Amino acid sequence: MVQPLGYLKESPSQTAGPYVHIGLTPNVAGIHGVYDSDLGATMVNDRTRGRRITITGRVLDGTGTPLKDALLEIWQADAAGLYNSPSELRGSADPDFSGWGRCATDGVTGEYRFETIKPGRVPFRDGRPMAPHISVWIVARGINLGLNTRLYFSDEEAANAEDPVLASIEHRIRVPTLIAAGDGDHYRFDIHLQGEKETVFFDI
Amino acid sequence: MRDPSNRNPETGAFFSRDRLWHPPGLTPGYKTSVLRSPQKTLLSLDGTLSEITGPVFGHSILGERDNDLIHNFARSGESAIGERIIVHGRVLDERARPVPGALLEFWQANAGGRYRHKKESYLAPLDPNFGGCGRTITDADGCYALRTIKPGPYPWPNGVNDWRPAHIHFSVFGHGFAQRLITQMYFEGDPMIWKCPIVQTIPDRAAVEQLVAALDWANTIPMDARAYKFDIVLRGRRSTLFENRMEGN
Secondary structure, three states, rough: OOOOOOOOOOOOOOOOOOHHHHHHHOOOOOOOOOOOOOOOOEEOOOOOOOOEEEEEEEEEOOOOOEEEEOEEEEEEEOOOOOOOOOOOOOOOOOOOOOOEEEEEOOOHHHHHHHEEEOOOOOOOOOOOOOOEEEEEEEEEOOOOEEEEEEEEEEHHHHHHHOOOOOOOOOOOOHHHHEEEEEEEEEOOOOEEEEOOOOOOOOOO | OOOOOOOOOOOOOOOOOOOOOOOOOOOOOHHHHOOOOOOOOOOEOOOOHHHOOOOOOHHHHOOOOOOEEEOOOOOOOOOOOEEEEEEEEEEEEEEEEEEOOOEEEOOOOOOOOOOOOOOOOOOOOOOOOOEEEEEEEOOOOOOOOOEEEEEOEEEOOOOOOOEEOOOEEEEEEOHHHOEEEEEEEEOOOOHHHOOOOOOOOHHHHHOOOHHHEEHHHHHHHHOOOOEOOOOOEOOOOOOOOOOOOOOOO
């Protein structure tokens, strides 16, 4: 026999289901008066530093049909590349930027939308700079465990080319699935859950 | 915001997720998963700063009745109809350490199994005094509590006669974005648990049992509400004893 390690097991995930909005965006679900506003609805204010951008897109299933009941959360660094988190030890992030947003896909069109800022660069584990990116988490009916991906920017070609995470993708044909297409200050990022255009998802 | 327990900020990467313990993506018994599960393998990514950091929410976001679903949507002087219960427990990590400052959000159907949602068409009626959402933040010991009514089971279009067991959805934020978790709490003794295709997405019976809250008679309030105890475990962090290539940071 050996000494027991004594670790617990993580609580197993279950799907968020079709009514995730009741809990996470109740005002969107039409449940008013419980919370003043939905958490994560606003990431920036008038004083937030950095370039304002909008990100829109859809989440598509294996037939190309948009999910009208998905919920996305994003997590990103501020314009200087600092996270607004107690685990950020490199400095203090912009207090006027939460770094975290939440949005349900529209019940009719399936579109999501975030109003945020372009993040700065953050170091990889070995200190090399990663390209500007936003972490994305997707839950919905039919998704048993939340899916993690990353959004990179089409106008950061040089940084993307040296990004250690993008570089770890063996099948180079899949790299573009993580690159949001920019048009001015607007970026478009569709997420394909399954099939030929399947987005790269991470086990983080 | 600093960790309310006054420990040093946690900066380690997380224990890797045991994906044989969690439900896999493709679980055909739960039909919607068939077209919504990736077919390609996940790309493994040992936690960078982007994964090991995460937002932490202060108690200031909470309203007085955010964790009281019996009253937080009810008209003045009225309350939701159903079996009055308290659900309480602790949020721990895999190292059995409390997770203080964890944001818990929960949602559920009413006593008759009806959700307050425009896409819900089950013929059981809405309760005018029940909204079905709540939230709270764990204290310095990782403890939380909420008050609600026990949700009813409800039918759903999967098999021709599938019913969900009574359940409460839980969304949990720990301290790192990689700890993000959504799960469901079930109730001790409910025979519906073992018939449910969503429960059955979990391969291991012991993992299912981790989601079944025990009737906690000791904490039941006489003449008021019964209690159920539901502990939640989030991913633990690796010790930062010998981090790789720290000289590069």
